[in-house]
Amino acid sequence: MALEEEIGKRLIERKMTVSTAESCTGGGIVARLTSVPGSSEYVKGGIVAYSNEVKVNLLDVSMETLHQVGAVSRETVIQMAKGAMKRLKTDCAIATSGIAGPGGGTPEKPVGTIWMAVAYKNEISTRKLEGDQGRRQNVERTIEEALKLLLERLEE
Numbered sequence: 320m321a322l323e324e325e326i327g328k329r330l331i332e333r334k335m336t337v338s339t340a341e342s343c344t345g346g347g348i349v350a351r352l353t354s355v356p357g358s359s360e361y362v363k364g365g366i367v368a369y370s371n372e373v374k375v376n377l378l379d380v381s382m383e384t385l386h387q388v389g390a391v392s393r394e395t396v397i398q399m400a401k402g403a404m405k406r407l408k409t410d411c412a413i414a415t416s417g418i419a420g421p422g423g424g425t426p427e428k429p430v431g432t433i434w435m436a437v438a439y440k441n442e443i444s445t446r447k448l449e450g451d452q453g454r455r456q457n458v459e460r461t462i463e464e465a466l467k468l469l470l471e472r473l474e475e
Contacts, residue, residue, distance in 0.1 A: 322466040323351045323358075329473040330361035330411075337469070338407035339365035340378050340399035342390065343417035343433060347462045363407045368399065374416075378402030391416050391428050393445050396436035404438050411439040411472070413465050417448070419457045431457055435465045439472040 349365030399414035417433025431451030
């Protein structure tokens with residue numbers, strides 16, 4: 320069974336809903352989740368927050384966080400996940416922010432640096448990916464790992 324199908328099954332069993340706040344994945348996570356027939360029962364929607372302006376205005380990411388640690392950080396994805404849950408009124412949320420490439424990297428945050436967060440049951444799990452595999456693979460790997468992180472939380 321595909322990850323998105325397993326997630327859907329678990330969300331239906333628990334009568335829960337999910338939302339996404341995506342930067343580097345550009346809506347790819349919510350696309351995978353909504354590819355499952357019947358997903359309208361548990362997917363409320365997603366916010367593609369590619370710009371910092373959208374992160375601040377729609378997801379309540381603080382400007383202070385963006386100035387201090389940047390958009391590609393644990394702190395930012397935590398705020399994005401919380402913001403998605405609040406705005407879309409869901410039980411859980413996935414957030415991603417990273418440098419997919421080929422440009423945009425720095426010595427501190429090279430291309431392939433990606434943060435993700437899953438908010439569930441008033442707890443947040445985060446994961447950091449590193450290593451550049453090319454833009455398309457960086458995005459696909461992030462989508463896959465974010466879905467795995469959500470499924471891990473739903474299996475607890």
